[in-house]
Amino acid sequence: MTIRDMKLAMEQGRTTSEQLAKDCLTKIKENSHLNAVIEINPDALQIAQRLDAATDKSGVLHGIPILIKDNVNTGDKMATSAGSVALAQNIAMQDASAVKALRDAGAVIIGKTNLTEFANYMCDFRKNEKMPNGYSSRGGQTMHPTHKDADPSGSSTGSAVAVAARLVPVAVGSETYGSIISPSQACGIVGLKPTNGLISKDGVIPISFTLDTLGPMAITVRDVAIMLSAMSGRVYNMARKPNEITIGICYAGLDNAKWMPSEGWRDANKKLAEVMGRIGMKVIDLPNDDIEAYAQARDNYFIFPLMRYEFQHGINGYLSAQGNPSIPQNLHEIIEYNKQNADIALKYGQGNLVAASEIGNDWQINPEYVAALTERTAAQNALDAYFNRHGVDVIMMMSAHCGLAAATGFPSITFPLATEGDRPAGCLLMARRFDEDVLLAAAKHLE
Numbered sequence: 001m002t003i004r005d006m007k008l009a010m011e012q013g014r015t016t017s018e019q020l021a022k023d024c025l026t027k028i029k030e031n032s033h034l035n036a037v038i039e040i041n042p043d044a045l046q047i048a049q050r051l052d053a054a055t056d057k058s059g060v061l062h063g064i065p066i067l068i069k070d071n072v073n074t075g076d077k078m079a080t081s082a083g084s085v086a087l088a089q090n091i092a093m094q095d096a097s098a099v100k101a102l103r104d105a106g107a108v109i110i111g112k113t114n115l116t117e118f119a120n121y122m123c124d125f126r127k128n129e130k131m132p133n134g135y136s137s138r139g140g141q142t143m144h145p146t147h148k149d150a151d152p153s154g155s156s157t158g159s160a161v162a163v164a165a166r167l168v169p170v171a172v173g174s175e176t177y178g179s180i181i182s183p184s185q186a187c188g189i190v191g192l193k194p195t196n197g198l199i200s201k202d203g204v205i206p207i208s209f210t211l212d213t214l215g216p217m218a219i220t221v222r223d224v225a226i227m228l229s230a231m232s233g234r235v236y237n238m239a240r241k242p243n244e245i246t247i248g249i250c251y252a253g254l255d256n257a258k259w260m261p262s263e264g265w266r267d268a269n270k271k272l273a274e275v276m277g278r279i280g281m282k283v284i285d286l287p288n289d290d291i292e293a294y295a296q297a298r299d300n301y302f303i304f305p306l307m308r309y310e311f312q313h314g315i316n317g318y319l320s321a322q323g324n325p326s327i328p329q330n331l332h333e334i335i336e337y338n339k340q341n342a343d344i345a346l347k348y349g350q351g352n353l354v355a356a357s358e359i360g361n362d363w364q365i366n367p368e369y370v371a372a373l374t375e376r377t378a379a380q381n382a383l384d385a386y387f388n389r390h391g392v393d394v395i396m397m398m399s400a401h402c403g404l405a406a407a408t409g410f411p412s413i414t415f416p417l418a419t420e421g422d423r424p425a426g427c428l429l430m431a432r433r434f435d436e437d438v439l440l441a442a443a444k445h446l447e
Helices: 003-011 015-028 042-053 097-104 157-162 183-189 223-234 265-279 298-322 332-341 351-357 366-390 404-408 436-446
Strands: 039-041 065-069 108-113 172-174 190-193 214-219 246-249 284-287 394-397 412-420 423-431
Touching: 003 015, 003 223, 015 039, 015 042, 015 108, 039 042, 039 157, 042 108, 042 404, 065 157, 097 108, 097 172, 097 214, 097 223, 097 404, 108 157, 108 298, 157 172, 157 183, 183 190, 183 214, 183 394, 183 412, 183 423, 190 223, 190 436, 214 223, 223 284, 223 412, 223 436, 265 284, 265 394, 265 412, 265 423, 298 332, 298 366, 298 404, 366 404, 394 436, 412 436, 423 436
Parallel strands: 065 108, 065 172, 246 284, 246 394
Antiparallel strands: 039 108, 172 214, 190 214, 190 412, 394 423, 412 423
């Protein structure tokens, strides 16, 4: 059921928040082989009971069961570990700001989802450290919801799988560089990566404070809009009509083997582009001019340097704020813990953690870091200019790459179009920064 279905059923007396929570907990238990959920909230049913007894039921998520990615603080009895056994005793004293907003909206947090450990910033694939998507030392391997041999993608793997398997209607994920959009596409659900800065990052185990963001994952566009409203404190009504939306179709990357989508993926997206015109949207074929340059080399220009330079500062600040003597106090102690417990903690390596630990105290004035920030600002300005030059509200990316919006902090959304064979094929739309209204409206019309 969707959020609207659940709310209506509660209003009509056909179910209760407690029963919805029980149903979700039963589904989680029945689908434990998926390893999507790393921990259950022992107080979930009591919370649901209190919400059932409440006089004020006006919250947009009142009584709705949700899951939170295990790199986001919940001020309850559950740990926030980023999937790391080193942080298995990290019990937060208070909710992350976004989690507090969800509770204030009436959500019942029934558990935490598994993820690729440290949001996929533990292993250095350039050193041939290949941690599978969805694996963490604390949670084990998350499985694709329908194909046990398929890659469920990451790092918000558990959130995507839990929603796709209908364990919960909605979940919270996080993205630094593709970690909401990619698993949503792989599992056939709706995933929204908001504009960077729209949702508070307070209380989130960081990779890069420049790039990180939280975002909602759900079965429908309407449900991610409801979640986004609760998490950001803004209302998204998706009221813009199709004839008020101009969409540009970007074919860049279709000749790039790295991001070449499959034939079925391309066909599904081309059919969707035809639908856009039929429902009244203004559709423009965008030239493969400078946007193709945005999709190349930025990994080394600024994405990887920003992560490497910011990670140690961010994780050390997070650990210090926790004030918990039972966990490592800094990145060096995490690395040492992993070495001492290598049989459990270092199945695939920790190259990224080690590289980040070698960054000196003068990191903010390091020429490479300063250059990375400059390159990102230039990419943002260039993408703004691209939207303006072609007069588009939304860009539809025809390639399979999902990192452009993440790199620049622009909002993006994916939703399933079809199945290729029997696996999901998705769409990717991107809008200007803080234009979530038009992005959600476009996605809702096309959904």
